[in-house]
Amino acid sequence: MKRWMATVLAGLVLAGCQPEVLPEVLPGPDLATCGADGLQGLVGQPAAVLQGMTFGQSTRILRPGMAVTMDYRPDRLNIDIDAAERIVRVHCT
Secondary structure, three states: OHHHHHHHHHHHHHHOOOOOOOOOOOOOOOHHHOOHHHHHHHOOOEHHHHHHOOOOOOEEEEOOOOOOOOOOOOOOEEEEEOOOOEEEEEEEO
16 A cells, blocks of 8 residues: 555656646747838947837837737738837837
């Protein structure tokens, strides 16, 4: 009887050690799709550097708290600005 209890207890302990299954993360669009690949040097720069630059028709400059649409457009260039007015990310969506 004790051996049976030890086996059950060991099984329960091992069942609790199963690795967590994480959801599959799908890759985003290639940075070349919207031209973000050539603009990665902007990351870390002050947002003021964008004032003298021109971008294509599908470009969004996103600041904290700003309302944005959630539609998926891999050809759209997005430039994320943080609260300190620094460029933190340049990506396509």
